[in-house]
Amino acid sequence: MLAGDMQLMADAPDPGIGMTSRRTRERLIVRLKEAGIDSAEVLDVMRDLPRHLFVDEALASRAYEDSALPIGRGQTISQPYTVARMTQALLERVRPDTVLEIGTGSGFQTAVLASLVRRVYSVERLQELLERAQARLRAIKKRNVRFRYGDGAQGWLEYAPYQGIMVTAAPRGVPRVLAEQLAPGGVMVLPMGEETQQVLVRLTRLEQGFEHEILEAASFVPLLSGTS
Ligand code: SAH
Numbered sequence: 001m002l003a004g005d006m007q008l009m010a011d012a013p014d015p016g017i018g019m020t021s022r023r024t025r026e027r028l029i030v031r032l033k034e035a036g037i038d039s040a041e042v043l044d045v046m047r048d049l050p051r052h053l054f055v056d057e058a059l060a061s062r063a064y065e066d067s068a069l070p071i072g073r074g075q076t077i078s079q080p081y082t083v084a085r086m087t088q089a090l091l092e093r094v095r096p097d098t099v100l101e102i103g104t105g106s107g108f109q110t111a112v113l114a115s116l117v118r119r120v121y122s123v124e125r126l127q128e129l130l131e132r133a134q135a136r137l138r139a140i141k142k143r144n145v146r147f148r149y150g151d152g153a154q155g156w157l158e159y160a161p162y163q164g165i166m167v168t169a170a171p172r173g174v175p176r177v178l179a180e181q182l183a184p185g186g187v188m189v190l191p192m193g194e195e196t197q198q199v200l201v202r203l204t205r206l207e208q209g210f211e212h213e214i215l216e217a218a219s220f221v222p223l224l225s226g227t228s
Contacts, residue, residue, distance in 0.1 A: 028064045028080055035066075037084045039091070045115045046084055051077075053136055054106040073126050075221055077106040078168060082218070086166060087112050089202050089215055090189045096164030100181065102152030103168035103223070107133025113166065114142040121145075121159050123152035125227045151226055155181040162186060169223040170198050179203065179210060191218040 029047050037043060052063035054077055059069050068076040086109070090096070097118045104110055104124035110133060113120045122145055124130040130149050137145055148156055152167070153175050161183035167190035174192065182188055182205040191198045200218040204211045 024064045028066060031066050032081060032084050035081050037081070037088060039084075039088045041116060042084050042088050042091070042112075045087075045112050046080060049108070049111055049115070050140065051080070051108060053139065054108040054111075071106045071129065073129060075105055075126070075129060077108050078220075083109050083112055085215070086168075086189045086200065087116070089200070090164050090166055090187055091116060093187060093204075094163065094185060096162070096186065098159065098162050099164035099166060100156055100159070100162040100178075101166045101168065102155075102178070104130055104133045104147065105168060107136045109166065109168055110145055111137060111140060111142055114145050117164070119144050119146070121148070121156050121162070123148045123150055123156055125149070125151055125224065127227075149227065153177065153223060153225055157181065164188070165190075167191070167223065168220065170195075170218070170220040171223040174201070174203060174212075175223075179205070189215075191220040193218075195222060 025047055029043055032043060032046060052060040055063050055069050055071065062069060066080050068079045071077050099113050099117050099120050101110055101113060101120060101122040104122040110120055110122045127149050130147055134147050155178050160181035162181055163183050163186045165178055165182055165188040170191040170193060178188065184205050184207055186205045188203045191200050193199055198218040198220060200215040202213045202215055
């Protein structure tokens with residue numbers, strides 16, 4: 001099939017039944033609304049992005065269920081609700097121009113952010129996952145993302161400070177290095193705590209010091225140190 005044909009199919013008003021059908025995606029959006037996601041722009045982005053391209057083909061038929069799925073190397077693509085909730089929490093108060101993401105994973109959260117802010121910087125410690133995520137973002141033509149292979153616990157000093165930081169793996173507490181790469185007024189959303197007792201936290205950098213809010217319970221893979 002020619003690339004042009006694929007484009008036509010993607011643009012068709014209703015691709016019909018199956019995993020990419022409008023109805024399947026709409027069901028997920030209804031579920032997200034019921035779960036309390038009320039940002040129209042976040043819901044629109046979640047509706048438009050092809051999540052089935054961010055998981056293995058064998059799991060593609062489950063891509064529009066509201067669940068986390070394995071992406072290899074013991075990691076998971078986050079549950080759609082979690083992606084929506086964290087994105088909403090990050091964008092609720094200020095509109096960040098630049099966002100640093102720690103834990104690229106499948107690249108799905110990266111794609112959500114890239115649809116909503118000017119530039120995203122994303123760090124991943126597993127080369128294999130990073131390369132796959134990069135290819136996916138290229139395939140869906142999100143060009144406003146810079147990737148880095150490295151230990152995200154160190155942040156990415158070169159482009160700091162960031163108006164937004166999103167962490168998608170859980171440290172025990174707030175990593176000071178990351179907090180210091182936040183611009184004044186900037187917001188960081190992160191899960192933290194021990195594996196069985198995590199919470200989602202929003203940290204805001206004030207002119208002096210930080211303010212933090214606990215949003216809800218969370219369940220993420222741990223933030224590990226170093227690369228592999
Ligand atoms: N948002 C991603 C979540 C992936 S799971 C998605 O929805 O696909 C969390 C990711 O964080 C994993 O890919 C894991 O390898 C990565 N990670 C864990 N510790 C890290 C660290 N110190 N630096 C960078 N990435 C890290």
